[in-house]
Amino acid sequence: MGLDRLGSIAAFVKVAEQGSFAAAGRALRISPSAVSKSVLRLEDRLGVRLFQRTTRSLSLTEDGETFLARCSTILAEIEQAEREMRERAAKPSGLLRIEMPTALGRLKIVPELGRLTARHPQLRITATFADTLTDPIAARLDAIVRIGFPRDERMMVRRVGTIRYIVCAAPAYIAAHGVPQSLEELDRHDCIQRLPQDGDCVASWWFRNAENGEAFQRPVTGTMTFNNNDAVVEAGLAGAGLVQLHTYMAEPHLKSGTLVQVLDAYAVDGPPISVLFPSARQLSPKVRAFIEFVSEILAR
Known part of the structure; x- marks a missing residue:
């Protein structure tokens, strides 16, 4: 017609x-x-x-x-x-399709999602997890949580938090090897290394310069290297060596005492955490609600 x-x-x-x-x-x-x-x-x-x-x-x-x-x-x-x-358009409703990094989503966002759906009873959520880049348009996703500096001209980006790097160890490791007091002492410690999934070189650790506060990278050495964050955490919990983790990975273990933070003065902020969503004239209520919710979680 x-x-x-x-x-x-x-x-x-x-x-x-x-x-x-x-x-x-x-x-x-x-x-x-x-x-x-x-x-x-x-x-x-x-x-x-x-x-x-x-x-x-x-x-x-x-x-x-x-x-x-x-x-x-x-x-x-x-x-x-x-x-x-x-x-x-006035209230979040319908199906919200989201994708999140595996560890960040599992540890920080998923445990809280029930509060989001309780707040908006007409909202339904389908979540997937990926640590590599996904084409959000082809996957028909409403929003993607990403760590780093994503570049996609088709997507709008809202920063919702910041990664922080800290060094931890199990009490058993500290009892056997002592607490490192400076970055130079890392050379005589066993540091569990991480191999990025999209690379073949082990990742250096990030630290804060005590004099000017700037972030810098420093290579470390150790007897174990993993390309999986969960494996790095498990090795650290077992007392196999020092580990550098994002705070959200370490948080539950620091609370329980199964990990202890060391080198506190050198902890440093890392890349941003952002929510990406397809570019549009108006931000849909369900995506807006999700962005606000993730910002609230990460602020805590």
């Missing part, structure tokens, strides 16, 4: 409701002649007369009454659809 056809139907219904072209024109904010021409075009297209016109009165024909009943129902359904869309 073309826009002109829908407009002429709306004009016809308004004339039937108001009883005159002049009143319909005032209601539609167009001239009476424009209303009359629109109804005439509709009658020509249908091949029937919808109104019986005299110099003093305007009344529906039998065909007009039949057509009015159908058109009134159609326009009411359109108005209902618009109301539903406005309501959806």
Whole structure:
């Protein structure tokens, strides 16, 4: 149905409701002649007369009454659809498809998601996990949580937090090897290294310069290297050596005492945590709610 056809139907219904072209024109904010021409075009297209016109009165024909009943129902359904869309725009609802880094999502976001759905009962969530880049458009994702500096011109980026690097060890390791007091002492410690999934060189550790506060990298050595964050954590818990972790990975173990933070003065902020979502003129309520929620979690 073309826009002109829908407009002429709306004009016809308004004339039937108001009883005159002049009143319909005032209601539609167009001239009476424009209303009359629109109804005439509709009658020509249908091949029937919808109104019986005299110099003093305007009344529906039998065909007009039949057509009015159908058109009134159609326009009411359109108005209902618009109301539903406005309501959806006002509060988070529907299916939210998200993707998160495995460790960050499992440890920090997933345990809290129940509060988000309790806050917005009409919201449903489907979450996937990936530590490598995903094409959000092809995957039909509403939002992606990423660590680092993502570059995708098709996506908008909202920063929601910051990674922090800390060095930890199990109490058993400290009892056997002591607490390192400086970065130079790392050379005589067994440091559990991480191999990035997209690289073949072990990752250096990040530290804060005690004098100027700037971040810098320092290579470390050790007897074990893993390409999986969970394996690095498990080796650290077993007392196999020092580990450098993101704070969200270490947090539950620091609370339980199974890991102890060392070299506190050298802990440093790392890359940002961001939520990416497809570029659009308006941010959907469900994505906005998710961004605010993740920001709230990471702020704590």
